[in-house]
Amino acid sequence: MAIFDEENNRLSIKLVYYGPAQSGKTTNLMRLHDILRPDLKGDIMLMETANDRTLFFDLLPLGFKAPSGLLIKFKLYTVPGQVVHDSTRKAVLSRADGVVFVADSQRTQSTNNGEAFANLEDNAARVGIDFDRLPLVVQFNKRDLSDILTEAEVLQRWQAAPWPVLFSSALTGEGVVETFHALLNRVYDGLDREFEFQNRHLLSREAFAAQASGQIDRQAY
Amino acid sequence: MDTDTGHDFERDLNLQDLLLGIDKQRLATALQALLGAPIAIFDPRGACLLGASEPTNDIPGLPLYGELEPIGTIAAAVPQDRLKAAADLLKLLLHTNARYLMASDLHLQTQQDDFDELQRRHNALEQSEQRYKALAENLELRVKQQVQTIEQTQLKLYEAEKLASVGRLAAGIAHEINNPIGFIRSNLTTATSYLASLDKIGALLPTCQDIAALKTAWQREDMDFIRQDMRDILAESISGTERIAAIVKDLKGFSRVDETEWEEADLNVLIRQVCNVAAAELRGKAELQLDLGALPLLHCHPGELGQVFLSILLNAADAMGAQGSIRWRTAFQDNRIVIEVRDTGRGIAEADMPHIFDPFFTTKEVGKGMGLGLSVSRNIVQAHGGELTIASRPNTGTRVTISLPVKPGS
Numbered sequence: 066m067a068i069f070d071e072e073n074n075r076l077s078i079k080l081v082y083y084g085p086a087q088s089g090k091t092t093n094l095m096r097l098h099d100i101l102r103p104d105l106k107g108d109i110m111l112m113e114t115a116n117d118r119t120l121f122f123d124l125l126p127l128g129f130k131a132p133s134g135l136l137i138k139f140k141l142y143t144v145p146g147q148v149v150h151d152s153t154r155k156a157v158l159s160r161a162d163g164v165v166f167v168a169d170s171q172r173t174q175s176t177n178n179g180e181a182f183a184n185l186e187d188n189a190a191r192v193g194i195d196f197d198r199l200p201l202v203v204q205f206n207k208r209d210l211s212d213i214l215t216e217a218e219v220l221q222r223w224q225a226a227p228w229p230v231l232f233s234s235a236l237t238g239e240g241v242v243e244t245f246h247a248l249l250n251r252v253y254d255g256l257d258r259e260f261e262f263q264n265r266h267l268l269s270r271e272a273f274a275a276q277a278s279g280q281i282d283r284q285a286y
Numbered sequence: 287m288d289t290d291t292g293h294d295f296e297r298d299l300n301l302q303d304l305l306l307g308i309d310k311q312r313l314a315t316a317l318q319a320l321l322g323a324p325i326a327i328f329d330p331r332g333a334c335l336l337g338a339s340e341p342t343n344d345i346p347g348l349p350l351y352g353e354l355e356p357i358g359t360i361a362a363a364v365p366q367d368r369l370k371a372a373a374d375l376l377k378l379l380l381h382t383n384a385r386y387l388m389a390s391d392l393h394l395q396t397q398q399d400d401f402d403e404l405q406r407r408h409n410a411l412e413q414s415e416q417r418y419k420a421l422a423e424n425l426e427l428r429v430k431q432q433v434q435t436i437e438q439t440q441l442k443l444y445e446a447e448k449l450a451s452v453g454r455l456a457a458g459i460a461h462e463i464n465n466p467i468g469f470i471r472s473n474l475t476t477a478t479s480y481l482a483s484l485d486k487i488g489a490l491l492p493t494c495q496d497i498a499a500l501k502t503a504w505q506r507e508d509m510d511f512i513r514q515d516m517r518d519i520l521a522e523s524i525s526g527t528e529r530i531a532a533i534v535k536d537l538k539g540f541s542r543v544d545e546t547e548w549e550e551a552d553l554n555v556l557i558r559q560v561c562n563v564a565a566a567e568l569r570g571k572a573e574l575q576l577d578l579g580a581l582p583l584l585h586c587h588p589g590e591l592g593q594v595f596l597s598i599l600l601n602a603a604d605a606m607g608a609q610g611s612i613r614w615r616t617a618f619q620d621n622r623i624v625i626e627v628r629d630t631g632r633g634i635a636e637a638d639m640p641h642i643f644d645p646f647f648t649t650k651e652v653g654k655g656m657g658l659g660l661s662v663s664r665n666i667v668q669a670h671g672g673e674l675t676i677a678s679r680p681n682t683g684t685r686v687t688i689s690l691p692v693k694p695g696s
Contacts, residue, residue, distance in 0.1 A: 073355075079296075105354040105355075106354075107351075107352075107353040107354045108377075108381055110381070110384065110385055110388070112385060112389060120389075121388070121389045121392050121393070122392070124388070126353040126354050127354075128354045136355075138353075138354060140296070140353075152396035152399060152400050153392065153396055155396075155399070156295070156392055156395055156396050156399065157392075160296075
């Protein structure tokens, strides 16, 4: 749940990139850090071991000021995908306002995707998140690889699910901003209800997404 | 959810937090040496965390950024670009420290959560262990109570079965006893009338002068006959009381079911007693043959074995259609006492054979048997370490064999 700090007139929104090990969660964050140009962008904090495995989490802070003067701060986290780090995953997921589930498009990874998604559902329940109401988007990453599920196959499998499904290639930055926008779009409704974005802070849905991403620097990649 | 653990890795880190673990003196000295001027670092409220103690307006300052927002100021009397370089250097240092602080807070937080979870599971396990323990104790107690109930019920059934078979005999035994009592009473009445005759002779004695009158009176009262008859009826009465005594003795020997003590007993004697007690029941139905071989004494419960013998004997009697025979044979072989009872009765139907030892199974009409005789008998024989087997051929007869081990030295 977003935390409103009255003293500093600041709203902190927590977004979590969840998914199986090595599906590209950290890469998503790195590309966003490169591409996005919001008013405020902090340094990306990476905590990875020598073999590119996230140990605790990665963190990318972003922010902008709403017309009302409210500082809207985003904290984008990744969780460690390896099965053994479940306690860490649980702690990072705690109080999330929205989740991107980063799935691996490779055919060989279907089982891992399924298990990670079930783990997300379990951990959400454990930290008191109502999974049915949690803003969630699903991203099928690594579209640049061969031997991947076709878009038609993916869409058919997720046909009955209520979440938007996006395709990306985080390595090249393709689809990363679109995924972020899709999540912002889903997060907006709840925040608008709770904090009166439109009425009190004069912040429309479109402005919310546009300001969060700022001037997108497509030249970066 | 986890904010109460005290290790919230997401908490906002202020400048003081971020300087934790950094040797401030060395940092200040290094920065001063690089810049060639004294430096100072202040938090947003203007409190000095490093270097000079007071913020001064004439010394230029630059904001220090945390994640997104300024968390303090660095000030030194140097050109802007050099001050910015110092601020960048400091920021790199603080960023690295932030990484460490967040990671360690998260680590402590997950450790605490894991520990709490472990504790919770441990408590749950302990509770369930307690529950199972209580359940187990309770179960043991209840099983004990049930066993007690079953044992008591079984004892009552044994009692009932015993009473039923003894009850069946009661009429016959009553007749056996009544018969001698009848002639003993008749004899005593006669003896009383003989006493009247003796009185008459006795009345003459004080006045009588001559012996002839006495002789006349003696002959008138037929005292010679009386003397002889008196002897006869007294002998008859004595033998009658002996018969009664014998019946009572057999009955007593047989009815000692209540005596729970084991003792040495001669099974041949026991069989004879049972046959005597049941004599009236058998009369007119079956001829009894006893072919009893020499047996060693058996350490046993005579009352219970007597009940077994009676049950078998009464079953045989019930199986008789026309006049038949029941033959007892006992033998001692291979350290076992073998008792065989053959009857020439109607036998057991093949369909009934699998059920004959089932409690409450009976082919007799209602009121004639409880269906416990064989079931109880087999239990008693097994309690003596023995076996009870039955072979039967319809319309030919039945053979019951009891084999009892004689323990050496008993």
